[in-house]
Every structure is written in structure tokens, then in C-alpha cells.
Amino acid sequence: MPRPESAEHDYDVVISGAGLAGSAAAILLARRGVRVALLERRSDPEAYKVLCTHSITANAHPVLDELGLVPALEKAGALRNTARWYTRWGWIEPKPSPGGPELPYAYNIRRSVLDPLIRSHAAQTPGVELLLGHRVTGLVREAGRTVGVRASTPDGEREIRARLVVGADGKDSAVAEHAGIRTRTYENTRFGYLAHYRNLPLPDGIGHTWFLEPDMAYAFPNDDGVTVLAVLPDKERLPAFREDLEGSFTAFVRALPEAPPIDAAERISKIIGTIDYPLHNRKPTAPGVALIGDAALTSDPLWGVGCGWALESAQWLAQAVAPAAAGRGDLDRSLARYSRKHQWRLRGHQRLAADFAKARPFNPGEKLVFSAAARDASMARHMHRFASRLIGPMRFLNPLVVAKATAITIRHRGAPVPPAGAAGVKGPEGGRGAAA
Known part of the structure; x- marks a missing residue:
């Protein structure tokens, strides 16, 4: 009717x-x-x-599909947002399971x-x-x-x-x-700045995120050969950034493990950001x-x-x-x-997110899961599902996952870890990095 x-x-x-x-x-x-x-x-x-x-996380791909935007996004040059994450235990690099489906994705654009x-x-x-x-x-x-x-x-x-x-x-x-x-x-006790670069190669051409405890950074390749590079330091670093934004931003990025080569790239935007978010x-x-x-x-x-x-x-x-x-x-x-x-x-x-915005280090459960994900392919895929917001915190840190992560950690006890200097970033003011 x-x-x-x-x-x-x-x-x-x-x-x-x-x-x-x-x-x-x-x-x-x-x-x-x-x-x-x-x-x-x-x-x-x-x-x-x-x-x-x-960046659009993979949880939203069904919405893009319903909207009918996927062909238009790919025609516009949007990139599927595969990524890897640096931790003090090394890189978490999610890969599809052998013979299994590709990892869920959405787009960077x-x-x-x-x-x-x-x-x-x-x-x-x-x-x-x-x-x-x-x-x-x-x-x-x-x-x-x-x-x-x-x-x-x-x-x-x-x-x-x-x-x-x-x-x-x-x-x-x-x-x-x-x-x-x-x-x-x-309250968010980090601040953030980002800039756009052209001709900034990243390993495997995929996104990179650095968990530096408490500082953060990411580099996301986007359409038209443009990479978005962002730093999110603890507010203890804010005086140095206020005094010299460009110098502090550049020094921070240069000190990242496997740092993107920004000195050889072309910055095509201003460095923009916010000190209170x-x-x-x-x-x-x-x-x-x-x-x-x-x-x-x-x-x-x-x-x-x-x-x-x-x-x-x-x-x-x-x-x-x-x-x-x-x-x-x-x-x-x-x-x-x-x-x-x-x-x-x-x-x-x-x-x-509100708890992590206090710029705290990883809690015990996160330490177990992140360290296991750097060492085990199935745990890396589990991390990918959470980062893509396809599962919630209860599934991310559920008892079975924590038990599996504990077993992996015990199995790798005594294994070599990245040099202490690689896990932290020291900017112009000698700020904090990750604990070893």
C-alpha cells in the first residue's frame, strides 16, 4: 500500500x-x-x-559493496589495504593461510x-x-x-x-x-601530524604501522602514487614539535625501524595535524x-x-x-x-581505544597476543581480523587466544629479539621508545 x-x-x-x-x-x-x-x-x-x-577498514567492505562503490573506487585508483605492523618482538605480517582465501580488505584512498x-x-x-x-x-x-x-x-x-x-x-x-x-x-595523551608524499616506496608496497609504546606511526600507500605518513607521539614530545615541526617530524620518521626513505621522496602537502584530539x-x-x-x-x-x-x-x-x-x-x-x-x-x-589513548604500554594480554602474532602465522591472521574490526576485543583477547599466545611465547622463549635501539624512537629531545 x-x-x-x-x-x-x-x-x-x-x-x-x-x-x-x-x-x-x-x-x-x-x-x-x-x-x-x-x-x-x-x-x-x-x-x-x-x-x-x-583508509577504510575491511569491516566496511560489505557497505561499499551495497553502495555499489567498489568498481568506482578501484577505477579511481584505490589500493587494497594490506598492512604489516612493527612491535618490539618484530614485524607482524599477516598472510593468507596456505590454500585458503585471501585476507579481508577494504581500501586506502x-x-x-x-x-x-x-x-x-x-x-x-x-x-x-x-x-x-x-x-x-x-x-x-x-x-x-x-x-x-x-x-x-x-x-x-x-x-x-x-x-x-x-x-x-x-x-x-x-x-x-x-x-x-x-x-x-x-583524553588522548598523544598528538598527531601527517603529510602526503610521492615516490615513497614501502616494502611490498603495503601499509606499515609502528607500535613503539607509547609512540605510534603509520605509512599508508594511497591512490595516484601518494603515501600518507603520520606520526602520533606521546605529548611529552610536544614541546620539540612546537619548536620545530618539520625537523621533529622528519627526525621521528628517520628513526623508525625500516624507516620510509622520506629524504628521497617528494612531500606534496604541508605537515598538518592536531595537538588535542x-x-x-x-x-x-x-x-x-x-x-x-x-x-x-x-x-x-x-x-x-x-x-x-x-x-x-x-x-x-x-x-x-x-x-x-x-x-x-x-x-x-x-x-x-x-x-x-x-x-x-x-x-x-x-x-x-580510550584506554590505549592514555599512551600506556601494552597490557599483559596484549603483550602475549602481539608477541605471538609476530611469531605465528595464524596469530598474525587473528591480529589482522581485529585490526580490520571484523572481530571485537572480547574475541581478540578471549581465553583460548590468550592460552594459544602463551604457548607460542613459551615455545619462543629465549629466541633473539630486535636490537633495543630498533624498538624505540629517539627524537631531538631524546623521548621515550618502547621497552625492550
């Missing part, structure tokens, strides 16, 4: 933010028969998020390519109206629930009514603020409101999970609320279902 149209609603759903999460949600909702207004505060359709890992691509797909999806230059300035509320937004537009102020307002507007979400949704904040948690729903992507949960950038969770949360929302958003069900029950799934899937990951 066709649903009755109502003059009370301009659209079924208004989404604030036409980045990765918002555009994905718009496509997935519209394909399910929902009329969507996709608002983007910036007027440039080519606008993109600058500060990002530029710069946001300057990804954001316009997915936004264009959203704009071309029947049922989606992309409204550029529309910035949410407030919410329209009736009888204790949100029924629309007020927006600043190129033509002045405008009120847009809808059954559901979706905040896909990032960690400083205006929708969350206007809805009065409380933000829980966790706390983790945020918000309840992902309120009456008439849903939050997705960083608006609902902002994790530690060192894990590179933001893009994957943005896509997944957009899919979870569309699956849960589409019929009700189109007027064919109970919206509050649908929002509760989305909220439960969001918190069930991501709460454990965020707790672990």
Missing part, C-alpha cells in the same frame, strides 16, 4: 553533513523508499575532509577523491536532494521531539521539516549540540534524531577506524529506520534498535 504523503514533512529524513557517513546514509535510505534532504554546509561539491587516515565520489553518487540517487551551502543552525521541536532543522542557506534562513534528523556532521556535531545529547570525552562518545539517538559517524563516536585516529565505522553506522541506521522514516512503522522503536546495535558493536572497541 502506498504511504500517505503529509504536508507536515518536507522530507522523510534530513541529514546534516554530506561527507562519508551522511552520503552513504542518504543513498541507503533513498534506495529503501525514503525521501532525503542531504545538507552540506560547504558550497563546493568537491569539498573533502583533510585530516584523516585515508585519499578523501580528496573519496568524498566527492560518494557525494556525487548520493546526488544522483533518486530520492536524494543534495543541498550545498546549508548549515544547520538549530532544530525544530514539537511535543518534546525533533521534527526538522533550521538552516542557514545561500538564500537566507530556511526551516526544513522531516520525521527524522540525522547528524552526520562530525565530532563537533551541531545536531548533537542542538539536541542536547551529552558528550562523554576521553580527544575521543568522544554520544548516545546515538534522541527523539526524532540519530547520529552516525564521528557525530556518534569519535575514536583514536591511530587505529584508522573512522571511515569504516562511518559507513557501517550509516548502514545500521538505514536497515533499522527506513520503513518507519517513510511513515510505515514506529520510528522510536526503530531508533532504539539502531542505538542498541551501534552500542553493542562499537562500545568495546571504544573502551579499549
Whole structure:
């Protein structure tokens, strides 16, 4: 039966933010028969998020597939994000099991390519109206629930009514603020800087991450021959970086084990970053409101999970609320279902990330699993599944895994380890590295 149209609603759903999460949600909702207004505060359709890992974890591959973006991403030069990780016990290098399937993957692709691509797909999806230059300035509320937004537009102020307002507007979400949704904040005692390089070869052409306890770094190859190189040191190093950003950044990278040869590469961007990037948690729903992507949960950038969770949360929302958003069900029950799934899937990951953001060394369970993964192929694949967010912390550190890791560690007791100097990075100020 066709649903009755109502003059009370301009659209079924208004989404604030036409980045990765918002555009994905718009496509997935519209394909399910929902009329969507996709608002983007910036007027440039080519606008993109600058500060990002530029990597989509493998947990989001099914979402990319549902969106129909995989062929477009590969045509745009996106690279499958195979990676290896340095630890004090050596490199963790996941490989497929003999005769088994390839490892799960998604893609590394710069946001300057990804954001316009997915936004264009959203704009071309029947049922989606992309409204550029529309910035949410407030919410329209009736009888204790949100029924629309007020927006600043190129033509002045405008009120847009809808059954559901979706905040896909990032960690400083205006929708969350206007809805009065409380933000829980966790301190991040690392800071981060990144830069883009061309002609920066990496062994096997794959991504590299360095766990230096407490410092971190990564190098991710991207489309068009560009590598994103990032450092995430403990804030004890911050004075040196403030005094000489370029010198400190370069010295840090040069000292990495198997350091990328940045002196022979071409840096094609400024060194950009942030000295304060706390983790945020918000309840992902309120009456008439849903939050997705960083608006609902902002994790530690060192894990590179933001893009994957943005896509997944957009899919979870569309699956849960589409019929009700189109007027064919109970919206509050649908929002509760989305909220439960969001918190069930991501709460454990965020707790672990918030704990690790204290720049602590590995705890005993992590030591066992990481050291075993550097020595055993099946444990390396287990590590890959967790890094790809295909399993949660409970499965990552479950008793059977810890027992297996213990056995591997005992078997390799007394085996040679990397030289002490290789496991730590000493910058201009002689900062901390990993314990031997």
C-alpha cells in the first residue's frame, strides 16, 4: 500500500553533513523508499575532509559493496589495504593461510577523491536532494521531539521539516549540540601530524604501522602514487614539535625501524595535524534524531577506524529506520534498535581505544597476543581480523587466544629479539621508545 504523503514533512529524513557517513546514509535510505534532504554546509561539491587516515577498514567492505562503490573506487585508483605492523618482538605480517582465501580488505584512498565520489553518487540517487551551502543552525521541536532543522542557506534562513534528523556532521556535531545529547570525552595523551608524499616506496608496497609504546606511526600507500605518513607521539614530545615541526617530524620518521626513505621522496602537502584530539562518545539517538559517524563516536585516529565505522553506522541506521522514516512503522522503536546495535558493536572497541589513548604500554594480554602474532602465522591472521574490526576485543583477547599466545611465547622463549635501539624512537629531545 502506498504511504500517505503529509504536508507536515518536507522530507522523510534530513541529514546534516554530506561527507562519508551522511552520503552513504542518504543513498541507503533513498534506495529503501525514503525521501532525503542531504545538507552540506560547504558550497563546493568537491569539498573533502583533510585530516584523516585515508583508509577504510575491511569491516566496511560489505557497505561499499551495497553502495555499489567498489568498481568506482578501484577505477579511481584505490589500493587494497594490506598492512604489516612493527612491535618490539618484530614485524607482524599477516598472510593468507596456505590454500585458503585471501585476507579481508577494504581500501586506502585519499578523501580528496573519496568524498566527492560518494557525494556525487548520493546526488544522483533518486530520492536524494543534495543541498550545498546549508548549515544547520538549530532544530525544530514539537511535543518534546525533533521534527526538522533550521538552516542557514545561500538564500537566507530556511526551516526544513522531516520525521527524522540525522547528524552526520562530525565530532563537533551541531545536531548533537542542538539536541542536547551529552558528550562523554576521553583524553588522548598523544598528538598527531601527517603529510602526503610521492615516490615513497614501502616494502611490498603495503601499509606499515609502528607500535613503539607509547609512540605510534603509520605509512599508508594511497591512490595516484601518494603515501600518507603520520606520526602520533606521546605529548611529552610536544614541546620539540612546537619548536620545530618539520625537523621533529622528519627526525621521528628517520628513526623508525625500516624507516620510509622520506629524504628521497617528494612531500606534496604541508605537515598538518592536531595537538588535542580527544575521543568522544554520544548516545546515538534522541527523539526524532540519530547520529552516525564521528557525530556518534569519535575514536583514536591511530587505529584508522573512522571511515569504516562511518559507513557501517550509516548502514545500521538505514536497515533499522527506513520503513518507519517513510511513515510505515514506529520510528522510536526503530531508533532504539539502531542505538542498541551501534552500542553493542562499537562500545568495546571504544573502551579499549580510550584506554590505549592514555599512551600506556601494552597490557599483559596484549603483550602475549602481539608477541605471538609476530611469531605465528595464524596469530598474525587473528591480529589482522581485529585490526580490520571484523572481530571485537572480547574475541581478540578471549581465553583460548590468550592460552594459544602463551604457548607460542613459551615455545619462543629465549629466541633473539630486535636490537633495543630498533624498538624505540629517539627524537631531538631524546623521548621515550618502547621497552625492550
